Amino acid sequence: MPRSYETQQTCPVARSLGLIGDRWTLLVVRDLLRGGTRFADLMQSLEGISPNVLSTRLKTLEDDGILERSIYEHHPPRAEYHLTEKGRALSSVIGAIYDWGEQWAPSTDEVAAPSA
Amino acid sequence: MPRSYETQQTCPVARSLGLIGDRWTLLVVRDLLRGGTRFADLMQSLEGISPNVLSTRLKTLEDDGILERSIYEHHPPRAEYHLTEKGRALSSVIGAIYDWGEQWAPSTDEVAAPSA
Numbered sequence: 001m002p003r004s005y006e007t008q009q010t011c012p013v014a015r016s017l018g019l020i021g022d023r024w025t026l027l028v029v030r031d032l033l034r035g036g037t038r039f040a041d042l043m044q045s046l047e048g049i050s051p052n053v054l055s056t057r058l059k060t061l062e063d064d065g066i067l068e069r070s071i072y073e074h075h076p077p078r079a080e081y082h083l084t085e086k087g088r089a090l091s092s093v094i095g096a097i098y099d100w101g102e103q104w105a106p107s108t109d110e111v112a113a114p115s116a
Numbered sequence: 117m118p119r120s121y122e123t124q125q126t127c128p129v130a131r132s133l134g135l136i137g138d139r140w141t142l143l144v145v146r147d148l149l150r151g152g153t154r155f156a157d158l159m160q161s162l163e164g165i166s167p168n169v170l171s172t173r174l175k176t177l178e179d180d181g182i183l184e185r186s187i188y189e190h191h192p193p194r195a196e197y198h199l200t201e202k203g204r205a206l207s208s209v210i211g212a213i214y215d216w217g218e219q220w221a222p223s224t225d226e227v228a229a230p231s232a
Contacts, residue, residue, distance in 0.1 A: 012217030023137030030129050086220045096212040101128030104202045
């Protein structure tokens with residue numbers, strides 16, 4: 001890094017961020033890395049998200065091949081969300097964000113100085 | 117991954133995304149990883165961003181200690197933006213996004229199959 005690119009379309013960073021470049025999307029991926037997850041679990045984990053925004057993000061992630069939706073109960077119908085191989089490959093991105101946050105974005109509950 | 121967290125505030129991923137969790141912010145960091153960059157260069161690189169949005173993102177990144185602004189010409193005043201150590205540490209995040217994009221978000225100019 002940095003590597004070369006000519007336009008946003010030829011830059012893998014820009015193309016990736018077109019798919020995953022918002023906070024909620026990456027937090028959904030974070031939660032799904034733990035395994036199959038239901039809508040209600042995501043609502044609880046993603047403090048402050050609205051059901052409409054979560055629905056939209058999940059649909060977009062499904063359309064982009066990052067997650068799959070499966071029905072685990074039929075009466076009433078209940079869905080569970082799983083990452084695809086493409087989605088699981090984002091674990092390296094989430095891991096890098098996690099590591100950066102541990103060093104450079106300390107919790108406001110912690111002492112202000114970042115850990116070395 | 118996945119690692120444990122109790123709330124968004126105790127999760128380093130969520131805390132990080134509070135600082136860098138939008139597409140433009142990470143594209144600004146991508147550009148600044150190449151070295152000091154002027155506002156006009158960023159405007160040209162970040163196709164489609166408005167000057168107001170770019171100004172706001174730069175100010176926020178400066179307030180969060182991710183970049184520094186320096187004046188390189190006084191008449192008229194012209195500023196250049198540099199990453200701090202905290203900002204340069206994001207190279208691992210940008211690198212992970214780059215690698216994921218190369219494999220999973222092929223350019224629409226390329227053949228549809230992702231490279232292995």
